[in-house]
Amino acid sequence: MSTPTPPAAEPASEGRAPFPRPALPGTGQATPATAADALTRHLAGQGITGIYTAACDLYALISVTGGLTVWTNGRILWWNHPRQPGTWPAADPAPAAARLAALARPGTA
DSSP states (O other): OOOOOOOOOOOOOTTSOOOOOOOOTTSOOOOHHHHHHHHHHHHHHTTOOOOEEEEOSSOEEEEEETTEEEEEOSSEEEEOOSSOOEEEETTOHHHHHHHHHHHHSTTOO
């Protein structure tokens, strides 16, 4: 039995990064909700509060501050910030939280 290969990302829209496909079911990957929860806890450890999250089976959204929103499919965290768009593995949320906290604080990124 072969391991399924995730499909490629959807094409990028003008001015936007590609939107990764959801994690394949049964791959043992974190769910979008658990990835969002882990990132939220690390952001709180960085002093970022007032975070809003929403999740479904395919994706989760983490609203860090006005103008800084993170999405995840359980495997990848991605954001599109004017100063520094980026992606990060969802399995390693601490460095992503540090980077996002710097972006959330004006004059520190």
